[in-house]
Amino acid sequence: MGDKDHNEGRPRFQVPHLSPPRWLQNPHLQTLWPKFFRRRPQLELQCERLELSDGDFIDLAWAGGGPGPIVLMLHGLEGSLRSHYALPVLATLAEAGFRPVFMFLRGCSGVPNRLPRSYHSGAVEDLAEVLDLLNRSHRPVAAAIGFSLGGNLLLRYMGIHGDAARLSTAMAVSVPFVLSDAARRLENGPSRIYQRYLLGRLKRSYVRKFSRTPAPIEVDLSLIRTLRQYDEAITAPLNGFAGAEDYYDRCSSIHFLPGITKPTLILHSLDDPFMYPRDVPAPDQVGPGVHLAIQRHGGHVGFIESVLPTGSHCLIDRLAAAFFREQLGEPSGSG
Structure with a gap:
């Protein structure tokens, strides 16, 4: 199942299988190999x-200072520049002539954020404010790419704002479209290893954040x-949700896909061990701007095409550069 099948009848960006x-x-090898x-x-x-x-802050990391369009990167749950996709994609975009910038979600830059709240899958207000601040400093962001949780956040932003979105184009990779199902999937079978890893990191981040200031909740x-x-004990109460299910329902990007009107590429694998194939959006669930690039294989933020002595080749890298070039034009000064 590929991009052509999901976008029949529309002029579509051609995505290779x-x-x-x-x-x-x-799928587990695809997920773990790049890490x-x-x-x-x-x-x-x-x-x-x-x-x-x-009163809080967001940290950025700029890669390269070329004259091309700015591309913002949003990481996944407990992600950082150490995430396996971060530096390779930043480097690929910089080499293609773009000006990539990595956005650390609240509290993820190594310095705990100031307020008694956390980042989460639906915090579009943070993305909107970052885009506004950069625009006001004469650095408008043309495109964004989001991974996993960051992809969900990005799709939610694009769907809420539609034609008014500050971004001209976007790309989302391995998105947990239905957050409740993603949480359920990670409680079963081999996927529990990912839950154990992420939960350990979340707990350590929570302890680090509230080691010097009193926590507003008892847990x-x-x-x-x-x-x-x-999410029930911490994410929801820290961020104004009634509970985990309220958080999942209000922030799942599946509800906002019909509102996406600007060119947005969704790269997803049917064998993603973080979610169920049934949650992958169908053509009638997305807006006119969406290009669905659904793959049979790829795991979760994997999509490794080959492994050679010179290094691994990843579909994400070349797709991001190609898609943004098609939507934004060839960056000046690019090779």
Whole structure:
């Protein structure tokens, strides 16, 4: 099942099918291989802190200072520049002539954020304010690419704002379209290994954040054994939701896909171990701007096409550069 099938009748961006060698078609291998074995390029990054109107802050990391359009990157749950996709995609975009910038969600830059709240899958107000602040400083963002949680946030923003979105185009990779189902999927089978890893990181971040300031809620972290329990006890009350189900329902990007009118590429795999195939959106669930690039293989933010002595080749890298070039034009000064 590929892009042509999901966008029949529309002029579509042509997305190639991922055809990894047979040994690399396992979804868990696709998910874990880049984390442990993918080479990270060396980049000179310039850090910047944006002060938000509520008294908190968002940190950015700029990669390259070329004259091309600015592309903003949004990471996944507990992600950072150490995430396996971050530096390779930033480098690919910079080499293509764009000016990429990495946006750390609240509290994810290594410095706990100031307010007693956290980042989450639906915090479009943070993205909107960052775009506004950069626009006011004469650095308008042309495009954004989001991964997993960051992809859900990005799609929600594009759907809410429609034609008024500050972004001209966007790309989302391995999105948990239905948050409740994603939480349920991670409680079953081999996918529990990912839940255990993410939950451990979330707990450590929570302890680090409230080690110097009093927490506004009482919680026993030792009793939290699933991401759903974490969202019920921590994410929801810290961010004004009635509970985990209220958070999941209000922030799941599946509800906002019909409102997307600007060109938006969604790259997703049917074998993603973080969610169920039934949650992948169908053509009648998306707005006119959406290009669906649904692959049979790829795992969760994997999409490794081949592994050679020179390094791994990833569909995400070349798709991002190609899609943004088609939507925004060839960046000046690019090769």
